[in-house]
Amino acid sequence: MKVNNDDEIAVDSRLVRFRKGGSLYFEGDEVRRSYQIVEGIVRTCRFHADGHRQVTGFHYPGDTVGLGQRNHFESAEAVTDLECRALAIQPDGKARSASAEDPSLADFLLQGALRNAHQSIFLFGRRTACERLAAFILMTARRLGCGLEVELPMGRTDIADYLGLTIHTVSRTFGMLCQDRLIALHGSQHCRILDLPGMRSLAGEVD
């Protein structure tokens, strides 16, 4: 099966690889296959008329991206070098895979996408840069299941476009969180959470 995508590197009939920065598919493309992430990180995003990019989500090993009814409503790109399992899409829009005897798979994945979207809306509802970034760090830590040592796999630009901020503000805000002893940075990617209650309260997770 010819796949209209230069970035895709076939390993065997099911496994494919993408280089960091490569595109899995583009917004508007016809839905042909979906990808279950085995290793690496994917970002999904939409581009606006003015060139502005909105990152709509980050996806981690185990997640599946690219499922939809007819055409993709967002693009998907490899944040890191990537390995994933390609799942063919049947005419009825459901993914066919080892686990696809479950007829409600599409439903389940749609629910996931919706939860994802609501998480974004939730983030935007938190108004200040501090609150958004704190929420983002906690969210990522939780998703990676790495306790208090978070290895942020994406760059500042990705974070900025996800949170609706500029890289400058993101960078400055990291600085402020460090100054306030809420986190500590070792390099720009490795973040240690020092004050979990403080972060949770900042992120609006207080109860």
Next chain:
Amino acid sequence: MKVNNDDEIAVDSRLVRFRKGGSLYFEGDEVRRSYQIVEGIVRTCRFHADGHRQVTGFHYPGDTVGLGQRNHFESAEAVTDLECRALAIQPDGKARSASAEDPSLADFLLQGALRNAHQSIFLFGRRTACERLAAFILMTARRLGCGLEVELPMGRTDIADYLGLTIHTVSRTFGMLCQDRLIALHGSQHCRILDLPGMRSLAGEVD
């Protein structure tokens, strides 16, 4: 069937009414039934720990709200006096109704919810108050199918909480759009679009 909701006024076994401001269901409630709107407007929203409210969407006659897997992830409230058809939810999470023999109904509605959510995310992605409000007015006009005369059914507070702004900024921005002859207001609810191309370009719908 006893329904745990004082606001709900049963008309017959299927039709229910809510007063303006009444709640259809709350965030966290178990999903028991969904509501197809017959007459009136519904807002769905989430409340944050600090009391801040995020309106996640407005829903119009014909729309169905309250469909979900286990628990509601958002509240639903009547923006205006409301009449809707109550649909029971089966254990598998699908709505049972006249048209529910179609097994992909839930799918369809989920897709709608997702599109809705992405629209919100689009609105929030680094855009000025003018751009957000212009996009909102056009969106509402399109949804109401009322041409250039838009009767905005919701108050300033609802708009503000939907767009992630304060009522002050919303009010000021309405003023600016009027000054620039893009719209005209007659009372705070009735809005006439004077310059459709100008509005579309402001809203980022340019092509």
Next chain:
DNA sequence: CGATTCGTTGACGAAGTTCAAGCTGCGTGG
């Protein structure tokens, strides 16, 4: 070792929030 990309930092200005006051429309009761 230069070139390029990415992240940090400072100065400044624009946009939006906050605070405060006043206006408008509406229902209630005298």
Next chain:
DNA sequence: CCACGCAGCTTGAACTTCGTCAACGAATCG
């Protein structure tokens, strides 16, 4: 019919935050 109170909307002024512009440091790669 008007006085009153209330809720929602508007508007002005001061302040805060974040984006923009610009420069610089750090890491990566040929």
